[in-house]
C-alpha cells in the first residue's frame with residue numbers, strides 16, 4: 041500500500057469533503073484535475089462529488105473553469121474495464137432472471153429473481169469458493185430435508201447457469217466485477233485515487249478497492265467513524281496516515297412529530313420547508329427523505345406543488361410515471377382481452393397522441409353506456425349494443441359509427457402483436473405500435489430519460505432474444521425441451537424488465553428528495569425524515585425461502601440482524617447530517633390502519649407539530665371566497681328556465697301544440713320535472729361503471745321481444761305457449777340488437793323464462809276465460825285530443841268479440857309488459873285507453889301492467905272507479921303537466937319521495953329527499 045491518507049469523520053462533522061478537495065487541489069496545481077480518479081459507491085455519489093467540488097473551487101479558489109477529475113462509481117469502473125480488456129461478452133443485468141427462467145423451463149419470474157439475488161450475494165460475499173463447495177457446506181449446515189433440498193436445487197440451477205454462461209462465452213455483471221480485479225492490476229495506475237462515500241462495501245468490493253489502492257500512487261479515503269469500511273484500514277495501520285475530522289454538533293437522539301395522517305404529515309413537512317425558505321435558506325440545502333419513498337412521492341409532489349416549493353428528486357420509481365403506466369396498460373389490453381379500465385386508460389393517455397381524437401373524447405362515455413367490462417368481441421360490437429339499447433339521433437348515430445371505426449382500427453393494430461411468432465418480431469411490433477400511436481414523440485423533452493430507459497429495456501430484451509436459445513438444453517435432467525419463445529409468451533419478461541426502473545429529476549435547485557441511504561452521506565442545513573413507522577424503519581426483509589438466516593450467517597452472507605443493525609447505524613448518521621435539529625415524523629393513522637413510531641425513536645419524546653401560519657395560494661383564495669360569502673343557490677337549479685326568445689323557441693319546438701308528445705315522456709315529467717329536464721331535455725345521463733349484469737334496458741328488450749313473438753301471428757293454443765315462448769326467446773337472443781349479451785346471460789335468460797312459463801300459462805288461461813284473445817301486438821298509436829297530441833306504443837291488445845247481430849261493439853283490454861317495478865299512478869295506461877278509443881271502434885274494458893317478474897297482471901281501473909273516470913282524471917293531469925312543461929317549469933319536486941332514491945342527480949339537487 042503506497043501513500044494513503046484516511047480522513048475519519050466523526051458523527052456530526054461538517055464540510056468533510058473539503059478535506060479531500062484541499063488535498064486534491066494541493067496535489068494538482070493549476071486547473072487540471074484529470075489525473076484524479078474519484079470513486080464513489082453510487083452514480084448519485086459521483087454526481088454529488090462533482091457538484092460539491094465545483095462549489096468548493098468557486099468558493100475557496102474563485103475558479104469556475106477547470107478540467108474536472110474523472111469520477112465514476114466502483115461498479116461502472118470495473119464493468120468499463122472488463123468491456124475494454126475482458127474476453128467474454130457481459131450480459132445485461134436485467135435479463136439474468138429471464139435466463140434462469142429459460143434454464144428452469146418455467147416462467148416463474150419471482151423465483152428466478154430470488155435466484156439472481158442469491159447469486160449476486162454469493163459472488164459478493166463468498167470469495168474463492170465455488171458453488172459445488174458451497175453445496176457441500178450447506179449439506180453440513182441444514183438438517184431439515186425439505187429445506188436442504190430446496191437450497192441445493194437453487195444452487196444446482198445457479199451452477200447450470202454459470203455453466204451455460206461459460207459455454208456461451210458470456211459473463212454477468214458480478215462475474216465481470218470479480219474478473220475485473222486482475223485487469224485493474226494489469227491496466228490501471230491512477231496518480232491520485234479518491235474513495236468517497238463507502239460505508240459498508242462487500243468483500244468483493246473490498247478486494248477491488250484493495251487492488252486499486254495497491255496500484256495508485258497516492259490514495260485519499262474519506263470515511264465515517266462508524267463505517268464498516270474503517271476495519272479494512274485498521275489492518276494496514278502502519279501504512280496509512282490517519283486524519284480525524286472532528287464533529288461540530290453531535291446528536292445522540294431527538295424528538296419527533298406525530299401527525300394524524302400521511303396527508304397531514306406531508307403538509308407539515310411542506311410548511312416546515314417553506315418556513316426555512318422564507319427565512320432565507322436555499323431550497324437545495326434542505327433534504328426530505330422517507331424509508332418508503334414510493335409511498336410518499338406522489339403526495340409529496342402534489343402538496344409541494346400546492347405550496348410552490350420546487351423539488352429535486354434524486355431517485356424515483358419510473359414504473360409510477362404516467363408514460364410507463366400507459367405502456368403497461370397497452371400491454372395488458374392485449375394480454376387480458378381488452379379489460380375496460382386498462383384499454384380506456386391506453387386510449388385516452390396523453391402518451392398515445394395518435395390514438396384517434398374521437399376515441400379520446402368518446403370512448404369512455406360510450407363504453408360505459410354499452411356496459412363493456414372486457415372482451416374484444418364486446419368492443420367490436422359497441423355500436424350495435426348502443427344503437428339497440430338506446431334511442432339516438434341520426435347525428436349521434438354518425439358519431440357512434442365513427443367511434444366504432446376508431447376502436448376497430450386500434451384493436452386491429454394491437455392484435456398484430458398477438459400474431460407475432462417469436463420474440464424478435466414481438467419487440468419489432470411493439471416498437472412499431474409505439475411509433476404508430478405517437479408514444480416516443482410524447483416523451484420528447486421532459487420525459488426523455490423515460491424514453492431512453494424504455495429503449496434500453498427493449499435492447500436488453502432483444503439481447504435476450506439473441507442468446508436465450510443457448511440456455512435451453514433438452515439433455516439437462518429436469519429442465520424443459522427447447523422450443524422457441526413466442527411473442528405473447530414474452531410479455532411477462534417485458535413486464536419484468538419494465539418493473540422497478542429508476543429515474544431522477546435533473547433539476548438541482550429544488551428541495552432535495554433522496555433515499556435515506558443517500559441522505560446519510562449528505563450535509564445539509566435541514567433534514568426532514570417522514571414516515572418513521574414501525575415496520576418501515578427498520579424494514580425487515582421478507583423471509584428468504586432459499587436459505588435460512590442462520591445458514592447465511594454461517595456462510596458469511598448478510599442476514600436479518602445485519603440489515604437491522606445497518607439501518608440503526610444509518611439512523612445515527614441521519615441524526616447528524618443537518619445543521620438544524622433534524623425533523624423526524626410519522627403518521628399515527630392512515631384510513632383505519634393505526635401506526636406506531638419506529639423503535640429507533642425515543643417514544644417519550646413525541647412533539648406536537650408547530651402550527652405554522654404559512655398558507656398556500658389555494659388556501660388564500662378559498663379563504664377570500666368564504667369572506668365574500670356569495671350565495672349561488674338562486675342561480676343553481678331553481679327549476680325555472682330564464683325567459684327569452686331562444687328558450688321560447690326551443691320549448692315550442694319540443695313541446696309545442698303541433699308536436700306529438702310521447703305518453704312515456706309525460707309520465708317521466710310527472711315523476712320529477714327536474715330529472716326530466718336533465719335527462720330528456722339536456723340529454724345528460726349518469727355514466728356509471730358497467731357491472732357484470734345485463735343492462736336493465738337490454739333485459740327489457742329481450743323480454744318484450746320474446747312476448748311479442750308469442751302472439752305475433754295471432755292467437756295460439758294454451759298448450760303451445762311454452763314452446764312458443766322458448767322459440768321467441770332464442771330468436772330474441774340471436775337478434776342483432778340482443779346478441780351481445782353473451783352465453784352466460786343467455787343461459788340465465790332461458791332459466792328465468794323456464795321458471796316464468798307456468799305463471800304465464802295461468803295468467804293466459806285467466807285472460808282467455810274472460811273471453812279475450814290476442815288481437816294485435818306492438819301497436820304504434822298517435823292521436824290528437826282537445827289540442828293534446830299524443831303518441832305511444834301499446835305492447836298488446838286483446839279483443840273480446842261481441843255478437844254482431846245485436847250490434848254490440850267489441851271490447852278490448854290493453855296490456856303493457858313490465859320487467860321492472862309497477863307505478864300505480866302512471867298515466868300511461870289511461871292515456872293509451874283514451875287514444876285507442878279515439879282511433880278504434882269499441883271500448884276499452886280494462887288495462888293492465890303485465891309483470892314479467894311473476895307473470896301476473898295488475899288491472900286498472902281499480903275497484904270502485906269506472907274507466908271513464910279513470911281516463912278523465914289522467915287527461916286532466918296530462919293537461920296540467922303539459923301546460924307547465926310548455927312554460928318551461930322544471931322544479932325539483934318529485935311526485936313521490938322515493939323517486940330521489942334512484943336518481944343520480946341528488947348531489948346537485950336542492951329538492952333531493
Ligand code: SF4
Pocket residue numbers: 712713714715932933934939940943944945946949950951952953
Ligand atoms: S334528486 Fe329527486 S328532486 Fe332532484 S332531480 Fe332527482 S328525483 Fe328530482
